[in-house]
Amino acid sequence: MKKKKLVMALTAVMASSMLLVACGNDNSSDSDSKSSDTKQTDTKKADAKTDGTMTDGTYKLQEKNFDDKGWKAFMTITVKDNKITESDYNYKDKDGKLKTDDADYEKNMKAKTGVGPQEYIPALNDSLVSKQSATDVEVVTGATHSSDTFINYSNQLIQAAQRADTATIEINNGAKLEDGKYSLEEQNYANNYRVVFNMEVKDGKITTSDYNYVDKDGKLKTDDADYEKNMKAKTGVGPQEYIPTLNKALVDKQNPADVAVVTGATHSSDAFKIYAAQLYNAAQSGNTDMIKVYNKVDSE
Numbered sequence: 001m002k003k004k005k006l007v008m009a010l011t012a013v014m015a016s017s018m019l020l021v022a023c024g025n026d027n028s029s030d031s032d033s034k035s036s037d038t039k040q041t042d043t044k045k046a047d048a049k050t051d052g053t054m055t056d057g058t059y060k061l062q063e064k065n066f067d068d069k070g071w072k073a074f075m076t077i078t079v080k081d082n083k084i085t086e087s088d089y090n091y092k093d094k095d096g097k098l099k100t101d102d103a104d105y106e107k108n109m110k111a112k113t114g115v116g117p118q119e120y121i122p123a124l125n126d127s128l129v130s131k132q133s134a135t136d137v138e139v140v141t142g143a144t145h146s147s148d149t150f151i152n153y154s155n156q157l158i159q160a161a162q163r164a165d166t167a168t169i170e171i172n173n174g175a176k177l178e179d180g181k182y183s184l185e186e187q188n189y190a191n192n193y194r195v196v197f198n199m200e201v202k203d204g205k206i207t208t209s210d211y212n213y214v215d216k217d218g219k220l221k222t223d224d225a226d227y228e229k230n231m232k233a234k235t236g237v238g239p240q241e242y243i244p245t246l247n248k249a250l251v252d253k254q255n256p257a258d259v260a261v262v263t264g265a266t267h268s269s270d271a272f273k274i275y276a277a278q279l280y281n282a283a284q285s286g287n288t289d290m291i292k293v294y295n296k297v298d299s300e
Helices: 103-113 117-131 144-163 225-235 239-253 266-285
Strands: 004-007 057-063 072-080 083-092 169-171 180-186 194-202 205-214 291-293 296-299
Touching: 057 144, 072 144, 083 117, 083 144, 103 117, 117 144, 144 169, 144 266, 144 291, 169 266, 180 266, 194 266, 205 239, 205 266, 225 239, 239 266, 266 291
Parallel strands: 057 169, 180 291
Antiparallel strands: 004 296, 057 072, 072 083, 180 194, 194 205
């Protein structure tokens, strides 16, 4: 029997936002961990497939606000034949100058963290094209916050490509969370489950995080005794432990990037952090429309 695995089109987005949202020591280079928020459309074009396949085209994302250092991020990916062929992620100031062209910024950040935008920005762009998955992009040491933001934005752009939605995604970065209920659901099942994620904000704070997996009968993974037993025997932890831990951490930390990966549940932790960052962005824009993720599921 074929096993299926979810290839998050981060959606393939822990890495954490994203947010974003960041755990980074890259504070000299970026805004602090308030991070990015998105005004994302949920329009699936008629010619888009529902199996997670990306449609050829150019997909764009931009932050609306300059951070406290005077920068805002933008990102474009190009898709051809269901592959990401180009990734252009960078920051610009009010005059349109790129962060990679700022010699003083490069010098100062590199002296502080050991890496500057001339190194970490090309590394992130190259990694996405090479890995073809946001979740597989490696965090660049010394640029944690920028890496988390990149992973989050990559995830959202891949989702846009899966919907064939070329409308520019706008991130209301730095904005306070707006009260409301925010939700995200995967549309395709992997290993008989798909992610459902609900987050509530009251008085500008995340008060509820309900992340779980459901099967085709609506049964929750946390209620699947066999799954719990088998996973726990293999990794030392099961959904009855790691899912409540992740949900509690988001409410406690108020920042997806600060949620720690649960040992033995790395993939689920990464998925949680990426989706939490996306919901965080939605809350910054006050966009309560359900986010539908046409996640790709591959056969082994």
